[in-house]
Amino acid sequence: QVQLVESGGGLVQAGGSLRLSCAASGGIFSIETVGWFRHAPGKERELVARMDSDGRTNYPDSVKGRFTVSRDNFKNTVYLQMNGLKPEDTAVYYCNVLLRMTWGHLSDSWGQGTQVTVSS
DSSP: OOEEEEEEEEEEEETTTEEEEEEEEEEEEEEEEEEEEEEEETTEEEEEEEEEEEEOOOOTTTTTTEEEEEEETTTTEEEEESSOOOOGGOOEEEEEEEEEEEEOOOEEEEBOOEEEEOOO
């Protein structure tokens, strides 16, 4: 089974930075698309970063200019760099990666989530 393991969350002061990692294992594959989501108490799940199969990225206005999604195909890892963090960024962050196996099968996988807490 394909597995995504997230790391990098923690407690940071407002204005600080964190880099979340999402490492994929369990097969031979290439990364097709990447999504980072967050879910805070009392709020709907929100897409905060997306990368398509061509490497193009999209961000909502709430994080644009502060968050950057990237990938390292050699390490089978995707990242979310978060700068200028705000208290409203506090949430559990989840990675979602669409992987293409060598034989063409697509695997849509989710990380376990990592807590990001931004204090004021």
